[in-house]
Amino acid sequence: MKTIAVLGTGIVGQTIATRLVELGFTVTMGSRDVEAALASTKANMGGTTLAAWHNNNKQVTLAAFSTAAAAGEIIINATSGQATLAALELAGAANLAGKTLIDIANPLDFSQGFPPSLSVCNTDSLGEQIQKAFPEVKVVKTLNTMTCYVMVHPESVPGDHSVFLSGNSEAAKAEAAELLKALGWKQHNIYDLGDITSARGTEQLLPIWVRLYGTLKTGMFNFNIVKA
């Protein structure tokens, strides 16, 4: 099984890392500052600290962004969208080059409160910004249109529902699709939207996702494409 670098130690990174270990992958989790992250007593939205989570997930190696990225054969960007480009700078272009980078982040801007706006959208996207900043990495935008538990447990939402792929490399999208299937996604629910510019479309799903979260009082839902 491959080694996967999960960049980001928040609830999203933790949820994905736990599931990847369960599936048999070797997981290295990247952080800006491992010691500070482990020392933090701030609980995340899942109600746990990184230290408490890691205590139950000892198979995951915690490391600096650069060490984690160097170890990973596949990179998953689970940092917050506002922090992504700085985190990838720390990961280092040389440690990313030639690899598939699965970008699940969204450029949500909470600076004006709730609901958030997007800090980049419409004629650009975070996925494209990553691809431009790191031309040697193969960015695949996917999984960013749902809450993290649904990403790795699609069976938790009943019946068919959809996940999208955007990226310039067909090989990298195929590799990402294999990982999606390992997570439980059915082939017929995986939609390839085209090149990385189509990440604009999935990132712009976030504003309605946030409103639906308000209406439904839960994040445990997903979009399904229904065809005539």
Place this chain on the structure above:
Amino acid sequence: MKTIAVLGTGIVGQTIATRLVELGFTVTMGSRDVEAALASTKANMGGTTLAAWHNNNKQVTLAAFSTAAAAGEIIINATSGQATLAALELAGAANLAGKTLIDIANPLDFSQGFPPSLSVCNTDSLGEQIQKAFPEVKVVKTLNTMTCYVMVHPESVPGDHSVFLSGNSEAAKAEAAELLKALGWKQHNIYDLGDITSARGTEQLLPIWVRLYGTLKTGMFNFNIVKA
């Protein structure tokens, strides 16, 4: 049955007007210039001219925007998003005041080619712009997340799929929901997203809609919200 003013004589306006007549409504269709529109030999995406369509839909009264708006108890904005504010100026604030305006348009900007971007998004929306420009009208954004045939024939896409409501007036949203149900929408597939600012979310569905149109090679699909 109520009189409904459909503003806009393109394929969207025609499709909606045909269906509303079928359901027994009195329909007045508003145009910038009725004579010019009827004289146009340009076929729309449905392959028909306005004159040919009107020949088969004589019950629909064609009139200037202002005459149509004055006659309508409910107003449906089926103009193109780029033309909407100018069309509503011609319709006249006094002819709109106090009425429910169902805004099904999207601010698609094709000036840079395909795929289109949005001329307003993220921190504003066309729905909000209409509400600001015409504070006396009760704007309800709905139906703008699908192709026009699906709007008025939801049964053409099998099973459950979703339609959204955004607006500041609860009474106007209730009136819009009644119209949706008359068109065949099931109550449990109608999602009230909140006030008119939530129109940002549904208008920002267009970029992924356009990509899915490219992937699926058809516009005959819709989004369904699937809950855990």
